Structure formats: C-alpha cells, structure tokens
Amino acid sequence: MRYKIVAGNWKMNLNQNEAIQLTNDINQYLSNNNLPKQVKVAIHPPLPYLANCVNYISEKNNAVFGVGGQNCYTQTSGAYTGETSPEMLKDIGCQYVLIGHSERRKYFNESHAFLAEKVKKVLETGLTPIFCCGEQLDIREAGTHEAHVGAQLRESLFDLSKEDFSKIIIAYEPVWAIGTGVTASPEQAQDMHAALRQLIANQYDKDIAENTTILYGGSCKPANAASLFSQADVDGGLIGGASLKAESFTEIIGIMAKCLSA
Ligand code: PEP
Numbered sequence: 001m002r003y004k005i006v007a008g009n010w011k012m013n014l015n016q017n018e019a020i021q022l023t024n025d026i027n028q029y030l031s032n033n034n035l036p037k038q039v040k041v042a043i044h045p046p047l048p049y050l051a052n053c054v055n056y057i058s059e060k061n062n063a064v065f066g067v068g069g070q071n072c073y074t075q076t077s078g079a080y081t082g083e084t085s086p087e088m089l090k091d092i093g094c095q096y097v098l099i100g101h102s103e104r105r106k107y108f109n110e111s112h113a114f115l116a117e118k119v120k121k122v123l124e125t126g127l128t129p130i131f132c133c134g135e136q137l138d139i140r141e142a143g144t145h146e147a148h149v150g151a152q153l154r155e156s157l158f159d160l161s162k163e164d165f166s167k168i169i170i171a172y173e174p175v176w177a178i179g180t181g182v183t184a185s186p187e188q189a190q191d192m193h194a195a196l197r198q199l200i201a202n203q204y205d206k207d208i209a210e211n212t213t214i215l216y217g218g219s220c221k222p223a224n225a226a227s228l229f230s231q232a233d234v235d236g237g238l239i240g241g242a243s244l245k246a247e248s249f250t251e252i253i254g255i256m257a258k259c260l261s262a
Pocket residue numbers: 009173177178179180181217218219220238239240241242
C-alpha cells in the first residue's frame with residue numbers, strides 16, 4: 001500500500017530525557033492535528049530508548065505514529081553478542097526497521113547479500129523494512145547513479161516474491177546529500193524515484209510499482225520539503241538532522257499533509 005511517510009532517523013543522538021520529550025512533542029502534535037489518512041509518521045530512536053518511546057505514543061495515535069529500529073540482525077536469538085533480532089523489536093512494539101542505511105553500508109561493511117537476508121527476516125517477523133539505497137558523489141558525477149541504485153535493489157530485494165515486495169518501503173538517499181546540507185534538487189529526486197518505480201514495474205508489475213512507497217532522504221528540512229514532496233514519485237522523507245527537533249520535524253509533517261491537499 002502506498003503511503004505518505006515522514007520518518008525520523010535519530011541515529012546515535014539524544015539522551016533518554018530528550019528522546020522521551022521529542023516523542024511526547026510529536027505525539028502531542030499528532031493529537032492536535034488530524035492528518036490525511038494516507039500519511040504516517042515514524043521515528044527511529046537509538047536502541048536503548050526504543051521501548052520507552054513506544055510507551056509515549058498515545059493509543060489514539062497508534063495507527064499513525066510508529067516506532068522503528070535503525071538496524072537489526074538476521075537471526076531470531078542465540079549467541080550473537082551485541083545484536084538485536086527483528087522479533088525483539090516487534091516484541092517491544094516497533095513497526096518498522098531501517099535496513100541498509102548508507103552509514104551501515106560504509107562503517108559496518110553491510111553487503112547486498114547480508115541486506116537481502118535482513119529484509120527477508122524482517123518480513124517474516126511482520127515488521128516493515130525501510131530499505132535505504134543511494135549513490136556516492138563520484139557515481140552521481142559519472143552519471144551511473146541509476147544503474148548503481150538499481151543494482152542495490154536488484155541484489156537485495158528482487159528475490160522477494162510479489163507479495164513480500166509489496167510490503168517494503170524504499171528510501172532513496174543520495175549519500176552526498178546525507179548530513180551535508182546539500183539536497184538533491186526536486187528534479188534529481190523525481191528522476192531517480194521514477195526510475196526506481198520503472199525498475200520495479202519491469203521486475204514485478206505496474207501495480208506493485210505504483211503501490212510502492214518511495215521516500216527521499218538527504219538534508220531534507222522545512223525549507224525544501226514542499227518542493228521535494230510535491231514531486232509525483234516522492235512519497236515523503238527519511239529525515240536525519242531535522243528530525244531531532246520537534247519544531248522542524250512536525251513542520252515537515254505539516255508540509256507533507258499540505259502537499260496532499262494542494
Ligand atoms: C539520514 O541519515 O537518513 C538522513 C537523511 O540524514 P540528513 O537528513 O541529516 O541528511
């Protein structure tokens with residue numbers, strides 16, 4: 001099902017009080033503002049705060065406001081020191097999990113095959129994977145970005161059945177735009193999102209492609225959210241820095257809602 005999603009990736013930031021306060025503030029905003037039905041909000045706090053953040057979401061907002069992990073492992077349980085299983089995330093009330101963020105690929109050498117295993121396991125567990133993909137600057141400059149991101153999807157996702165593929169969310173995040181203050185132009189974002197949708201249509205079918213939620217991520221903030229979210233194939237954003245403050249994150253949620261009613 002194609003949703004419009006504003007998801008916050010808090011990365012390794014905030015202390016416990018700040019995490020609770022931020023969750024509370026977003027929850028309050030959602031209690032005071034009725035969003036269009038197809039808009040969802042997610043936060044991805046650091047692992048130690050996840051359960052607490054889940055508990056600060058009011059029942060009324062449960063259907064709109066979800067919590068997700070930033071990562072998980074491929075196994076259910078066992079001797080995997082330091083790892084967290086999708087089952088554990090589900091057990092504490094998470095709905096989503098980020099898979100293959102560029103920082104995981106870069107600092108933890110996560111391969112296409114490993115990410116494919118993770119996606120499969122997350123789906124088996126009943127969580128929604130938000131699969132991150134994107135190219136580095138040199139690849140963009142060489143003009144091979146569509147082939148590069150296409151390969152990331154092909155290698156990690158295209159073994160999935162139609163039914164499983166229809167449950168995932170994709171986040172296109174050009175690496176050169178993450179945390180740099182440089183955003184992809186609305187046209188660059190739209191071109192890549194449309195190319196990915198076409199690739200999905202070729203691999204599966206047009207219906208699956210039309211129903212896949214594809215988010216944009218990379219220095220998205222209130223000043224540029226409207227121009228990005230108004231692109232036909234951009235279904236919202238995965239927000240890093242601007243998700244750490246309630247004012248900017250809720251402003252971006254409001255912009256998403258406005259884009260739908262425009
Ligand atoms: C991210 O890390 O997913 C991200 C989009 O970060 P930022 O918004 O800070 O560029």
